[in-house]
Amino acid sequence: MARKKEVKKVEDIRRFREINVNDFSIIIKPHLTEKSMKLLQEENKVTVVVKEESNKLQIKEAFEALFNVKVEKISVINTRPQSKRIGKFTGIVPGFKKAIVKLANGEALDLFKDAE
Numbered sequence: 299m300a301r302k303k304e305v306k307k308v309e310d311i312r313r314f315r316e317i318n319v320n321d322f323s324i325i326i327k328p329h330l331t332e333k334s335m336k337l338l339q340e341e342n343k344v345t346v347v348v349k350e351e352s353n354k355l356q357i358k359e360a361f362e363a364l365f366n367v368k369v370e371k372i373s374v375i376n377t378r379p380q381s382k383r384i385g386k387f388t389g390i391v392p393g394f395k396k397a398i399v400k401l402a403n404g405e406a407l408d409l410f411k412d413a414e
Contacts, residue, residue, distance in 0.1 A: 321360035324352045328409055329396050337398065344399045344407055348374075357397050368402040 326347045328334075334345035348357055354372045362369055379393040403408060 317363050318360075320356075321363050323403040324349050324356055325364065326332055326361040338409075342401045342403075342405070344401065344409070346399065348395050348397045350395050352395070354397075361399055362390070367405045368379055369399055370402045373400075375396040399404055 323331045326349065328344040329347050331345075334343075337343040337345065346361075352360075354374060357374070358369045358372055361367070362370075374395065376395050376412050377393050382389055382391055
């Protein structure tokens, strides 16, 4: 029983840790598409573009520190660079790494606040 209480205290301390400068460099921007908006509304999942070198643990700690929410699960996807063609011009859209962050039950994140 004592073990469970210790683990719970450690989780509470991690949840409210100080914001580090590296947290801002790990999470780059939200990835807003129709699918990501549907995930946000129905399954309480947030999609963000993250730094290529980051791993799941770093993403989780940065997300919890920046937004002060409890993260339940993280899925990471590496998207490949794509070649695009518009008329006779061709180019390459660079690849990126995105993370789908599932928030715990009862947690919410408001990405769109009223800008007045």
